Amino acid sequence: MAEGTAAAPLENGGGGDSGVGALERGVAPIKPQYLTTKEQFHQFLEAKGQEKPCRETELDIRGKLYLAPLTTCGNLPFRRICKRFGADVTCGEMAVCTNLLQGQMSEWALLKRHQCEDIFGVQxxxxxxxxxxxxxxxLSRTVEVDFVDINVGCPIDLVYKKGGGCALMNRSTKFQQIVRGMNQVLDVPLTVKIRTGVQERVNLAHRLLPELRDWGVALVTLHGRSREQRYTKLADWQYIEECVKAASPMPLFGNGDILSFEDANRAMQTGVAGIMIARGALLKPWLFTEIKEQRHWDISSSERLDILRDFTNYGLEHWGSDTQGVEKTRRFLLEWLSFLCRYVPVGLLERLPQRINERPPYYLGRDYLETLMASQKAADWIRISEMLLGPVPPNFAFLPKHKANAYK
Structure with a gap:
């Protein structure tokens, strides 16, 4: 499934499967040499008669709209939709480094870039x-990206209990070694995404940001919630504003609860270098257009169905148009519909704008399709998928991943 997979690692012990051939055959490549210290890195370059890679480009994305790396939903077809509506910066879904090193095809597929993604990173x-x-x-030798991001914001237990994601905020020595080690072998800028902290009332970001700047991080994105809060509280933009000063002169992007151009304007007033949009893009990918044009778009149900149709076409192009590709496209469409149903059409709102934390009561749309798209029932999402991809297989069932992985 992955395209553009790994080339041969730096130092192989001679013989055996490695690189492209190994990955194409689903064989784990031979482990490349560890280059974890500055001395080791320079010794390697000296042995090869090379100079340390020069970073010819800096990551200058101030003021740009950054689509968050969204696990499951931030796939390539969805990113193509968001690019069409004005997203400036895109990032692949979170990829687990051990899975990449083992040559897992499904993980390498997460790094694939579409040609429309002109500023693209991997996480x-x-x-x-x-x-x-x-x-x-x-990665520095196998994929074409503009930056690499470290996920220090993932809150799920599976990642946290292994010491990754948010847990790194409490593991300063390991965090520093990771940043410095990666910086020495990358020839593109390194960025980091963090939360306010792990516990609800113990903010850590303001203390970490000056250290990240000194370790050589090019840009940090701060999600204005702790791990403990998940989505039970609104993002703390007042704290993000405090952190802008702590990060300076390193650019700080802010993330959390942006669902309208008014939300985006207020966010920019905190002094952040730019904003990252996550759930807001899932609820309405045309949000990027609304922000750039400073307006509310009363998009019709037929226009929304056209967007879904484009997504399915992109999906069939990306995952294949055989039975397996159709059902994979359907699964990802249903995951997206489980968020898209929370959108309330502008023409039906009593007041503007819609707030991201507000769950609307059941309502009738202005036509049958608009009512169907507002349904919170998986059976109705499946009906929408059948309009675009044909009947579901026998005994088909669907539970969104964000429901299956719900926190408490």
């Missing part, structure tokens, strides 16, 4: 300096 998750550095070294 890595890992807990240990050696594997993260090794993975960064491999």
């Amino acid at each position: 890595l998750e890992g807990a240990f300096p050696d594997t993260m550095t090794k993975c960064a070294e491999l």
Whole structure:
């Protein structure tokens, strides 16, 4: 499924499967050499008669609209939709570094870039300096990206309990080793996404940001909630504003609860270098257009169905148009519909704008399709998918991942 998979690692012990051939055959490549210290890196370059890679480009995305790396929903077809509506910066879904190093095809597929993604990065998750550095070294030689992001914001137990994601905010030594190690082997800027902290009332970001700047991070995105809060509280933009000063002169992007151009304007007033949009893009990918044109778009149900049709076409192009590709496209469409149903049409709102934390009561749309799109029932999402992809297979069932992984 993955295209543009790994080339041969830096140092193989001679013989055996490695690189492209190994990955194409689904064989784990031989482990590349660890380059975890500055001395090791320079020794390697000296042995090869090379100079340390020069970063010819800096990451200058101030004022741009950044689509968050969204696990499951932030796939390539969805990113194409968001690019059409004005997203400036896109990032692949979180990829687990150990899975990449093992040559897992499904993980390498997450790094694929579409030609419309002119400013594109990939996001890595890992807990240990050696594997993260090794993975960064491999990526620097195999994929064309504009930046690499470290996920230090993931709150789910599976990642946190292994020491990755948010847990790195409490593991300063490991965090520093990861950042410094990756920086030495990458020839593109390194960015980091963090939360306010782990516990609800213990903010850590303001203390970490000056250190991240000193470690060589090019840009940080701060999600204005702690791990403990998840989505039970609104994002703390007042704290994000405080953190802008702590990060300076390193650019800080803010993230959390942006669903209208008014929300975006208020966010920019905090002094952030730019904004990252996550759930807001899932509820209405045309949000990027609304922000750039400073207006509310009363989009019709037929226009929304056209967007879904484009997504399915992109999906069939990306995952294949055989039975497996159709059902994969359907699954990802249904995941997106489980968010899209929360959107309330502008023409039906009593007041503007809609707030991201407000769950509307059941309502009738202005036509049958608009009512169907507002349904919170999976059976209705499946009906929408059948309009675009034909009947579902026998005994088909669907539960959104965000429901299955619900926190408490």
